Amino acid sequence: MNDKELRVVQSHFRAFYQRRMPAVPALSQRELGFGWRKKVDYRHKAFASQRDFDRFVLQDVPLYMSASTAYYRFPDKQPMLQKEFIGADLVFDLDTARSKESHDHRELLCEGCLLDVHQQALRILEFLTDDFGLQGLLVFSGQKGFHIHVRSDAVWDLSKEARRQMAEYVAAEGLDASAFFQKSAAYSDSSERTVGFLQGPSAQSGGWAGKVYGVMKAAIEKNDLAALKAFGVSKKHRDDIASRPAELLEQLRLGRWSAFCSKPDMDALLSAVKVVQTDKAVTFDLHRLLRVPESLHGGTGFVAKTLARPDSFALKDVVAFDPNQKMTVIPREPIQIDFLGEAFDLPRARFAELPLPLGIYLICQEKAFVP
DSSP states (O other): HHHHHHHHHHHHHHHHHHHHHOTOOOOOOOEEEEEEESOSSSEEEOOOOHHHHHEEEEEEEEEEEEESSESSTTTTSGGGGGGGGEEOOOOEEGGGGGGOEEEEEESSSSSHHHHHHHHHHHHHHHHHHHHHHHOOOOOOOOSEEEEEEEHHHHHHHHHHHHHHHHHHHHTTTTTOOGGGGGEEEEETTTTEEEEEEEEETTTTTTTTHHHHHHHHHHHHHTTTTHHHHHTTOOHHHHHHHHHOHHHHHHHHHBBBBGGTOOSSSSHHHHHHHHHOOOOHHHHHOOTTEOOOTTTTTTTBBBBBBBBBSSSSOGGGGGGGOOSEEEEEEEESSSSEETTTTTEEEEEEEEEEEHHHHHHHHHHHHHHEEEE
8 A cells, every 4th residue: 555545545544533433441551553554563552541542543543453452550661571461351363264164255355254254253252151151242353353352350360371271162172072971881671781871961061061962952853864964873863863852852961872872973063063263372362462443444444343233243334434435446456346235347457436435445455546
């Protein structure tokens, strides 16, 4: 992005911030970082008040704004030890590079990728609530993924190692699902012999075992033959489930897996739970700077928006500028892009009048320039 393009983008960013200035929680205890040419051109900046922060943003108009996940007594001091660490939020970072779901992929601005990673982010929120009793805020990163922020006294003093373990737990790293099952012997009155008995996850199980119970329960309730087969349920047992599902659901509730699945496929069960991969370094780095929620992303012009309804995400909700306004740009290369339900096929080096947010996006991506 050359100086002319930077000034054009800054003029639109300033107009946005005049209407909607981000508010950073506990601002005076956060280290801030700002970028114009890259995400962080300099850091170790601090503000005593929201008014000082507002004045700086409107005057210098950074394209990127990041704030520390940590709280400090002296956030502008260097080196790090002189900041005097107080505590830190717990954060998770997911982006489309770790999204493995299948969809009709678009190389430039793939909304399908964003929707896939949004579903993964919802899984993280479930883990936090169900397994740790924590509430997280879901924030669009502004470009390729989502951030989850937990702001609570309960996580402030978690060590780097504890945060690493939480990230690894979510990703099921080192998890041995066979430990959820125990084989024992039981006496059979009818045959007067001892037979094998498999005890597994039940309705009382928590953590990953409880999640394995949940996916098997769903498969039995729906009589999902493909899933049951993948989970290791034999043809005979699949027929039993079809004829007497209530009885076998009760056996599952009690953890008596021998009644319907004597050789469970651990990998298939864990895959069905949908293991989530995050950028673990973001979670355990106590001094990480992360995009300021409600700020604009200099690589897209989109809002790093906190989702008021975490289960709902659409690209139109994070567009910062009015698509009814127009902007003229010149593509640096042939561009095919879908934007807000409309397909654009733009030849190289030809004037193109586009919706304002798309024009800003292409400039920020350095795919187009202003005439």
